Amino acid sequence: MNNTEPDNNTEKLILKIAKSKIPFFDSNLGDSSHILSVKDVTDSYNKQQIIERNRREIQRILDSSLDVICTIDADGVFDRVSNASVDVFGYPPDELSGRKFLELVYEDDREKTEGIAKLIREGLVVKNFENRYVHRKGHLVSVIWSAQWDNEEQRMYCVARDGKELKETQEKIRESEKRFKSMVQEGSDMIAILDLSGVYTYVSPNFKTFLGYREDELLGKKVKEFIHPRDQEVLSAEFAKLETSRRLNATPYRFRRKDGTWCWVQSVGTNLSEDNAIQGVVVNSVEITDLIETQRALNKSNERFSMLMRAGSESIWDYDLIKEELFLGDGFIRFFNIEPLDLRNNNDLINSKIHPEDLDEILDSFRSAIREEGKREWTAEYRIFNGQGYSYVKDKAIILRNEQDKAYRVIGAIKDVTSERLISEVEQLEKEVMELGMGMAGYVPLDQVLHYYMSGLERLFPGMKTSILRVESGHLYNLASPSLDKEYLEKIHGLKIGPNVGSCGSAAYTRKRVIVSDVLADERWANYLDLATQFSIGACWSQPVFDGESNVIATFANYYEEPKHPTDEETRIFERSSRFSALIITRFQHIDSIQRSNDLYQSVNMVTNDAIYEWDVERDVFYWGEGFYRIFGHESSDQEPDIRLWIENVHEDDRERILNDRKRIIESADEKNAWSHEYRFKKADGTYVYVVDKGTVIRDEIGRPIRMIGAVSDISYRKATEIALRHLNEELGKKVRELASTNNELEQFAFIASHDLQEPLRMVTGFLQQIEKKYNDLLDDKGKMYIQYAVDGAERMKTIILDLLEFSRAGRIKKEDYELIDLNAVIEDVKILLKSSIEENKVKLKVGELPSLMGTSSAYRQVFQNIISNSIKYRKKDESPIINIYAKEEEEGWVLYFEDNGIGINPKYHDKIFEIFQRLHSRESYSGTGIGLAICKKIVENLDGFLEIDSEEERGSTFMMRLPKLKGQEVPVEN
Numbered sequence: 013m014n015n016t017e018p019d020n021n022t023e024k025l026i027l028k029i030a031k032s033k034i035p036f037f038d039s040n041l042g043d044s045s046h047i048l049s050v051k052d053v054t055d056s057y058n059k060q061q062i063i064e065r066n067r068r069e070i071q072r073i074l075d076s077s078l079d080v081i082c083t084i085d086a087d088g089v090f091d092r093v094s095n096a097s098v099d100v101f102g103y104p105p106d107e108l109s110g111r112k113f114l115e116l117v118y119e120d121d122r123e124k125t126e127g128i129a130k131l132i133r134e135g136l137v138v139k140n141f142e143n144r145y146v147h148r149k150g151h152l153v154s155v156i157w158s159a160q161w162d163n164e165e166q167r168m169y170c171v172a173r174d175g176k177e178l179k180e181t182q183e184k185i186r187e188s189e190k191r192f193k194s195m196v197q198e199g200s201d202m203i204a205i206l207d208l209s210g211v212y213t214y215v216s217p218n219f220k221t222f223l224g225y226r227e228d229e230l231l232g233k234k235v236k237e238f239i240h241p242r243d244q245e246v247l248s249a250e251f252a253k254l255e256t257s258r259r260l261n262a263t264p265y266r267f268r269r270k271d272g273t274w275c276w277v278q279s280v281g282t283n284l285s286e287d288n289a290i291q292g293v294v295v296n297s298v299e300i301t302d303l304i305e306t307q308r309a310l311n312k313s314n315e316r317f318s319m320l321m322r323a324g325s326e327s328i329w330d331y332d333l334i335k336e337e338l339f340l341g342d343g344f345i346r347f348f349n350i351e352p353l354d355l356r357n358n359n360d361l362i363n364s365k366i367h368p369e370d371l372d373e374i375l376d377s378f379r380s381a382i383r384e385e386g387k388r389e390w391t392a393e394y395r396i397f398n399g400q401g402y403s404y405v406k407d408k409a410i411i412l413r414n415e416q417d418k419a420y421r422v423i424g425a426i427k428d429v430t431s432e433r434l435i436s437e438v439e440q441l442e443k444e445v446m447e448l449g450m451g452m453a454g455y456v457p458l459d460q461v462l463h464y465y466m467s468g469l470e471r472l473f474p475g476m477k478t479s480i481l482r483v484e485s486g487h488l489y490n491l492a493s494p495s496l497d498k499e500y501l502e503k504i505h506g507l508k509i510g511p512n513v514g515s516c517g518s519a520a521y522t523r524k525r526v527i528v529s530d531v532l533a534d535e536r537w538a539n540y541l542d543l544a545t546q547f548s549i550g551a552c553w554s555q556p557v558f559d560g561e562s563n564v565i566a567t568f569a570n571y572y573e574e575p576k577h578p579t580d581e582e583t584r585i586f587e588r589s590s591r592f593s594a595l596i597i598t599r600f601q602h603i604d605s606i607q608r609s610n611d612l613y614q615s616v617n618m619v620t621n622d623a624i625y626e627w628d629v630e631r632d633v634f635y636w637g638e639g640f641y642r643i644f645g646h647e648s649s650d651q652e653p654d655i656r657l658w659i660e661n662v663h664e665d666d667r668e669r670i671l672n673d674r675k676r677i678i679e680s681a682d683e684k685n686a687w688s689h690e691y692r693f694k695k696a697d698g699t700y701v702y703v704v705d706k707g708t709v710i711r712d713e714i715g716r717p718i719r720m721i722g723a724v725s726d727i728s729y730r731k732a733t734e735i736a737l738r739h740l741n742e743e744l745g746k747k748v749r750e751l752a753s754t755n756n757e758l759e760q761f762a763f764i765a766s767h768d769l770q771e772p773l774r775m776v777t778g779f780l781q782q783i784e785k786k787y788n789d790l791l792d793d794k795g796k797m798y799i800q801y802a803v804d805g806a807e808r809m810k811t812i813i814l815d816l817l818e819f820s821r822a823g824r825i826k827k828e829d830y831e832l833i834d835l836n837a838v839i840e841d842v843k844i845l846l847k848s849s850i851e852e853n854k855v856k857l858k859v860g861e862l863p864s865l866m867g868t869s870s871a872y873r874q875v876f877q878n879i880i881s882n883s884i885k886y887r888k889k890d891e892s893p894i895i896n897i898y899a900k901e902e903e904e905g906w907v908l909y910f911e912d913n914g915i916g917i918n919p920k921y922h923d924k925i926f927e928i929f930q931r932l933h934s935r936e937s938y939s940g941t942g943i944g945l946a947i948c949k950k951i952v953e954n955l956d957g958f959l960e961i962d963s964e965e966e967r968g969s970t971f972m973m974r975l976p977k978l979k980g981q982e983v984p985v986e987n
């Protein structure tokens with residue numbers, strides 16, 4: 013406080029300045045404010061002036077306070093009031109001075125205010141007395157008073173302030189206390205105060221909640237009593253440090269609960285021994301048993317986890333998404349030769365090992381799994397580089413998410429599925445090859461099917477070259493070797509198999525698998541080292557391929573550029589592939605033969621004039637061959653072969669019969685398989701042709717019909733011929749019948765004529781002879797000569813009639829009367845009959861041995877007699893007749909020869925002589941009627957033979973009688 017400035021005309025003033033004993037609360041000045049009072053201790057020369065000035069000074073000071081400072085006299089009347097009264101009560105100081113303060117007090121508070129005022133007057137110093145005043149504007153204001161009675165002055169010095177602010181502050185304190193209390197009592201921290209000797213001087217009530225102790229059960233006791241003996245040493249050492257440091261974070265220790273069990277506690281100690289209010293160490297403790305146990309479980313699980321990381325069959329990874337750190341387990345080294353780097357770089361390391369074709373997809377899928385709400389699992393398959401090649405892996409991961417569902421960690425396991433995958437890819441390849449081989453997409457030849465298979469295998473096993481060689485009569489021929497050098501294949505083409513003929517030659521020879529891991533060091537390749545070097549062959553494994561009868565039909569081989577021994581897996585797949593090749597090759601031989609037969613069928617179809625069809629009974633599909641189009645004229649593109657088309661084209665009159673019969677044979681229980689029908693079939697031009705349809709039903713092993721194969725032939729021509737022939741036959745029959753009746757009539761005529769004519773002839777002859785006899789004398793020579801002529805004519809006529817009769821009889825020999833005739837005997841008869849003529853003409857008759865043949869002796873006699881007598885009759889004038897008769901056996905039958913040395917016959921008349929009444933000579937030169945040979949011919953033909961002549965003029969004649977053999981005559985031949 014400064015000294016006040018002296019007036020110009022006054023002397024120096026001495027003021028006594030004292031600090032009031034009563035502090036007051038001022039929000040602006042702080043809580044340590046005190047009122048300063050100034051007292052004039054100088055006798056001023058102008059006492060009044062000084063007092064006045066003091067008064068103003070005081071007033072100024074008072075007015076500068078935000079609290080109302082006032083004095084109240086013994087009667088309770090306001091004396092002096094500071095300016096703040098306007099703010100608190102609404103009245104300026106001059107309106108309050110002279111008024112009884114009690115008048116302003118709210119009437120409900122007047123009594124207690126009067127009471128306290130009385131006590132103040134009696135000497136009580138009052139702090140923070142609260143009452144309510146009526147503000148000038150009428151509302152109530154709460155005011156807090158501090159007051160003191162000055163006996164000397166007989167005044168009450170008062171400081172009043174608006175109670176609202178204080179109340180708010182107090183409220184805040186109360187709340188803060190309450191919070192503190194609840195914190196101490198109900199919080200998770202147990203709070204205790206220990207004195208320097210470790211004895212409890214305070215414990216918070218929540219000790220009961222956590223440990224079961226009431227406050228009084230701990231107060232005054234040493235903390236050591238409750239701590240686990242094993243933890244005491246560590247703990248006391250730690251607490252000793254509090255002598256030098258203020259705060260301590262103690263290692264968790266075990267504390268005995270009231271029930272005797274141990275629990276884990278962790279404490280923080282604060283040394284407040286300097287603080288008078290505390291004078292000890294405040295210990296905040298938390299029960300952490302659960303935490304410790306969880307931690308232990310976690311440790312165990314972590315141990316297991318790291319065990320798994322180290323020893324498991326899978327490669328485990330653990331990705332911290334927050335720190336972007338990737339941990340890789342030992343499996344990565346063991347299985348993929350990936351040496352983990354530090355956590356920050358592992359991610360890039362792995363990405364560099366994933367196959368570039370897979371990487372983007374994997375990363376996308378991983379990121380979207382992380383983003384996807386609630387997704388807790390992620391799986392992927394990809395290729396990862398293992399130092400030599402790519403392994404196929406299955407990666408399965410678990411995504412850990414926090415309460416906000418944000419992923420923070422992903423733990424995954426990678427499993428090498430290369431071999432599983434390989435097997436399934438091999439299986440897939442085999443399936444495709446099988447389909448190809450079965451001709452599901454049309455016929456593909458064996459070498460192409462194998463080529464497809466081998467190329468597929470080579471794709472699955474990079475670096476391997478495959479080869480199948482055909483083994484045929486002990487030699488090797490390439491069948492399918494997609495990647496082997498052509499020149500190499502040419503060089504081994506036709507190689508003869510043997511015990512040391514490379515891998516394949518040896519395998520085919522020994523009939524055993526041959527594994528040559530190092531071609532250059534194997535005696536089986538000793539003779540082929542040049543080839544091995546020229547074509548970079550390091551290893552070659554070969555396996556014989558057998559057919560169903562255990563013949564080696566091929567070899568299956570794998571080639572490698574470097575020496576190589578098969579792994580177990582390669583051996584398995586190698587064996588499997590060679591077995592599969594055997595399956596394909598043998599199956600193909602079968603398919604091939606079917607194909608060949610199909611080809612055959614096609615070519616038959618092309619050349620045949622039959623329409624070949626095949627009806628798939630089960631599927632009811634109808635196939636037509638080429639012939640259908642050729643024969644019936646339908647354009648092959650016109651209509652698809654269809655069973656309905658066939659039915660429609662069958663003539664409606666035949667249709668029902670054909671369909672019923674076809675149905676019958678298909679369904680027939682007796683398994684009859686052959687079917688043949690003739691019917692009319694419509695051609696493209698609308699006309700009908702006759703066809704014969706011959707079908708065969710093919711059945712399965714239980715007799716069910718599967719297919720029907722047949723051929724339809726156009727038989728219109730045959731049918732037409734048949735019809736014409738039938739007409740002809742009918743005509744012929746008619747003619748034959750007519751002829752037969754004519755013959756009959758003729759024969760009857762001849763018979764009747766010959767009989768009936770003989771009678772008048774005999775009469776003519778008889779009367780002529782009577783005339784000659786009776787009138788012999790009357791007749792002159794001429795008359796007699798005429799009569800002679802007439803008699804001759806009648807005689808000749810008689811001969812003709814007899815010959816005619818003979819001729820008509822010749823056709824009437826009945827076969828029932830046939831018997832075996834010894835022709836030698838017949839000749840003897842004829843010799844007797846012609847005895848005189850033979851002798852007369854000095855005939856030389858030579859007869860050889862003749863057979864016995866079927867017929868009648870009269871028939872043979874008539875023929876023999878006629879021919880022999882002709883030979884005698886037509887003899888040369890100057891030569892005696894020589895007749896040679898003999899028989900020759902031929903395949904067909906017997907030929908009887910009658911040779912003479914007569915006049916012979918010009919060949920131009922050879923036919924004529926066998927006709928009836930045909931003669932070559934005049935009656936004058938040679939007698940005869942010209943009917944003899946005609947009769948002979950008729951008889952011989954009746955004996956089923958022929959009569960022929962071989963003759964020239966002047967050179968004699970030979971008549972040949974061809975007769976069927978006895979054997980053939982056992983059964984009479986029908987006409």
Ligand code: ADP
Pocket residue numbers: 882883884886887912914915916917925930931932933938939940941942943944945946969
């Ligand atoms: P014919 O002897 O009664 O005249 P044939 O029928 O026996 O009647 O003979 C027919 C004809 O064949 C004879 O007229 C004769 O000219 C001729 N002919 C028959 N046999 C002989 C023969 N052995 N040599 C020469 N001519 C013959």
